[in-house]
Amino acid sequence: xxxxxxxxxxxxxxxxxxxxxQTVALFLMNEGSCPLSYILRNVKESHSDIKNSLKILINxxxxxxxxxxxxxxxxxxxxxxxxxxxxxxxxxxxAKLLSRLMWKLMGIICFYNDYGEHIIEELLxxxxxxxxxxxxxxxxxxxxxxxxxxxxxxxxxxxxxxxKLAETRFIQRSIDVSQKSIDEQLKEPxxxxxxxxxxxxxxxxxxxxxxxxxxxxxxxxxxxxxxxKLESTxxxxxxxxxxxxxxFHQYLRDMTILEAVxxxxxxxxAVELARxxxxxxxxxxxxxxxxxxxxxxxxxCKVALKENVCSSANELDLYLRMFEDDVNYRFISKSEESAGxxxxxxxxxxxxxxxxxxxxxxxxxxxxGSKMSRIFRLILxxxxxxxxxxxxxxxxxxxDCKELIYTLFKEGFVKTLQYPKQPDxxxxxxxxxxxxxxxxxxxxxxxxxxxxxxxxxxxxxHEHQQNKTLLERKVFIDAVIAxxxxxxxxxxxxxxxxxxxxxxxxxxxxxxxxxxKLTSKLELxxxxxxxxxxxLQTWLSMNT
Numbered sequence: 001x002x003x004x005x006x007x008x009x010x011x012x013x014x015x016x017x018x019x020x021x022q023t024v025a026l027f028l029m030n031e032g033s034c035p036l037s038y039i040l041r042n043v044k045e046s047h048s049d050i051k052n053s054l055k056i057l058i059n060x061x062x063x064x065x066x067x068x069x070x071x072x073x074x075x076x077x078x079x080x081x082x083x084x085x086x087x088x089x090x091x092x093x094x095a096k097l098l099s100r101l102m103w104k105l106m107g108i109i110c111f112y113n114d115y116g117e118h119i120i121e122e123l124l125x126x127x128x129x130x131x132x133x134x135x136x137x138x139x140x141x142x143x144x145x146x147x148x149x150x151x152x153x154x155x156x157x158x159x160x161x162x163x164k165l166a167e168t169r170f171i172q173r174s175i176d177v178s179q180k181s182i183d184e185q186l187k188e189p190x191x192x193x194x195x196x197x198x199x200x201x202x203x204x205x206x207x208x209x210x211x212x213x214x215x216x217x218x219x220x221x222x223x224x225x226x227x228x229k230l231e232s233t234x235x236x237x238x239x240x241x242x243x244x245x246x247x248f249h250q251y252l253r254d255m256t257i258l259e260a261v262x263x264x265x266x267x268x269x270a271v272e273l274a275r276x277x278x279x280x281x282x283x284x285x286x287x288x289x290x291x292x293x294x295x296x297x298x299x300x301c302k303v304a305l306k307e308n309v310c311s312s313a314n315e316l317d318l319y320l321r322m323f324e325d326d327v328n329y330r331f332i333s334k335s336e337e338s339a340g341x342x343x344x345x346x347x348x349x350x351x352x353x354x355x356x357x358x359x360x361x362x363x364x365x366x367x368x369g370s371k372m373s374r375i376f377r378l379i380l381x382x383x384x385x386x387x388x389x390x391x392x393x394x395x396x397x398x399x400d401c402k403e404l405i406y407t408l409f410k411e412g413f414v415k416t417l418q419y420p421k422q423p424d425x426x427x428x429x430x431x432x433x434x435x436x437x438x439x440x441x442x443x444x445x446x447x448x449x450x451x452x453x454x455x456x457x458x459x460x461x462h463e464h465q466q467n468k469t470l471l472e473r474k475v476f477i478d479a480v481i482a483x484x485x486x487x488x489x490x491x492x493x494x495x496x497x498x499x500x501x502x503x504x505x506x507x508x509x510x511x512x513x514x515x516x517k518l519t520s521k522l523e524l525x526x527x528x529x530x531x532x533x534x535x536l537q538t539w540l541s542m543n544t
Contacts, residue, residue: 001029001079004447008454009082015457016085017056020045024053025062025077033076035068060127061174061242084245086453086530088124091248095120095170115161118142120170120243128174128240131208135159155210166203169247169283173202174240206236250287253538254278257351261331265322272309273319274331276300277346288542290349297341320344329354349542356539359532360441364413371396372404376413376436384417384433405434412444439543442536449533456522456529463515470508471515477503 006029014022027043028034039054040047054075057063064076095116118138123129129137135158142154165171258278262271277295280303284293297320304310310319323332331351336343357380365373375394379385385393391401408414419431464471477500484493484500504512 002447002450004450004454005079005083006030008450008457009079011454011457011461012082012085015461017053020049021053021056024050025057025082028063028075028077029079033066033068033074035072035074037072039075056127081245083450086526087245087534089527090252090530091124091243091245092117092121094248094251095165098165098168098170115158116165119158119162119165123171123241123243128242130234130238130240131159131162131206131236132234134162134241135208135210159208159210163205166205166241169203169244170251171241172244172247173204174242206239208236209234246287249534249538250282250285252534253348253352254282256355256535257331257346257348260351260355264329264331269309270319270322272307273300273304273316274346276303276307276309277332277344279303281346285348290542291335291345291347294335294343294345296338296343300344301341352535352539352542355535356438356442359535360413360436360445363445363532364408368404368407368411368413371400372408375401375404376408379414379434380436384435386431386433390434409434413441415440439540442540446533446536446540449529449536452529453526453533456526460519460522463518467511467515470511474504474512477501 006026009029010022010026013025023045024039024043027039031038031042036051036054040050043050045053054063057077058065058075062078062082064078066074066076068074096114099114099116115138118141119134122134122137135155138158139151139154143151146154162171258271258274261274262268265271277292277300280295280299281293297316300320301310301313301316304316305313310316320332320334323330324334329350330347332344332346334342335345360380361373361377364376368376375390375396378390378394382389382393387401387405390396390405391398394401396404405414409416413436414434415437417433417435419433420426421429421431481497481500484497487493
């Protein structure tokens with residue numbers, strides 16, 4: 001936990017949850033694990049606001065609750081989990097991709113529709129929900145865009161998509177701290193934490209009465225007592241679900257590797273074969289595993305022929321041999337010999353490391369220029385080099401090479417190692433070797449990424465605060481125009497819409513256009529920075 005990361009997380013919490021939640025979270029970031037009484041005494045907010053803030057943080061899995069040795073609850077904030085708020089749009093986008101990809105592979109066209117996207121969005125927005133509540137929320141959102149005939153099947157379709165997301169482990173059951181006593185939780189067997197049974201239970205689907213969901217949606221004007229009675233009759237009461245961010249990270253990592261395979265080989269069939277390996281092992285591979293789980297050549301061949309990726313088994317052999325012969329990369333390699341052609345794995349760590357090297361080289365080139373990038377790439381490839389060796393290999397004059405290496409050293413891209421000839425470490429009798437220490441470099445760049453993301457949020461917030469009145473008026477007028485458009489295309493309506501559009505002066509329109517362009521640039525910059533941050537964090541997590 002660094003100062004830069006704390007500032008970034010505070011900006012995210014303030015933007016999404018408000019100043020009070022940010023104040024409570026900042027206190028926990030600075031103090032560490034604290035009991036409730038200590039938080040109430042030291043945070044200068046009302047007790048009810050503090051408790052509500054803690055509820056929000058717990059509901060979104062930003063707080064870890066544990067018992068201390070005196071039997072009191074202690075609250076500790078998970079700052080890494082908080083920093084993932086900035087990645088929520090990507091999770092929703094992945095759910096949208098799954099709607100088009102996963103069911104297409106199964107031969108069901110548009111099964112997901114936008115249901116998966118809506119489910120993930122609702123879970124991220126609320127933190128955790130029961131299966132019934134999630135289906136109700138998605139159905140109510142789609143009521144305005146679906147026909148009556150489609151609405152009849154909507155709860156069933158949303159339910160099926162929810163089940164599929166749980167089976168593929170994109171959503172999981174939340175830890176239940178409200179329904180069980182602490183004694184019951186402590187008495188649970190050890191295998192419940194690490195065993196296979198617990199893993200399956202985490203994704204077990206409860207039963208839901210879909211007919212009750214239809215009744216609740218149709219009868220929105222029912223009194224609260226009736227609604228609570230209907231809700232209590234659902235068999236999944238108390239079983240809450242949340243988004244499995246580790247599974248989404250695994251999917252994003254796999255997509256990044258597939259892009260690298262496409263860039264390296266420029267062959268769609270090679271990409272599809274790598275995708276098949278990922279798909280066959282997606283629920284068997286640990287998110288931080290160095291390689292995927294073993295998959296037989298027969299299984300790869302079966303899927304490749306079924307999906308017309310390869311025309312024959314001989315063509316598949318050629319591609320597998322191509323992967324094997326590519327010594328520098330070797331994305332897919334044979335792990336074991338067995339009957340039927342052997343067992344294959346996809347080398348995840350090696351692929352991520354190659355992606356990281358290209359990312360670091362690109363950063364050096366953008367920041368320092370092509371010559372420094374050439375020197376950095378040379379040191380990265382050769383591991384350890386003296387200055388004279390760098391001059392000869394990079395073919396750069398001695399004076400220029402010294403300046404370039406010093407700049408790389410000053411910026412933290414390279415480090416020096418000393419190997420003395422004598423125990424006195426005299427400079428004249430010591431070899432100075434340059435190297436790239438990837439873990440330290442990744443940590444430094446992660447800090448820079450957090451700082452850049454925080455600056456982008458601050459800049460965007462500043463622009464919105466400076467023009468708050470104009471932006472609020474724009475939102476209000478857009479809402480009025482949208483309501484008028486629902487009334488039809490009569491001349492009176494068109495005239496009213498024109499009058500509303502003309503209520504903005506030329507200067508106001510220029511300001512709004514400038515803000516929109518600046519906001520788009522900042523949001524695009526945040527997405528690109530987050531891609532770099534994701535690669536750095538992925539490699540670091542797999543090497544620690």
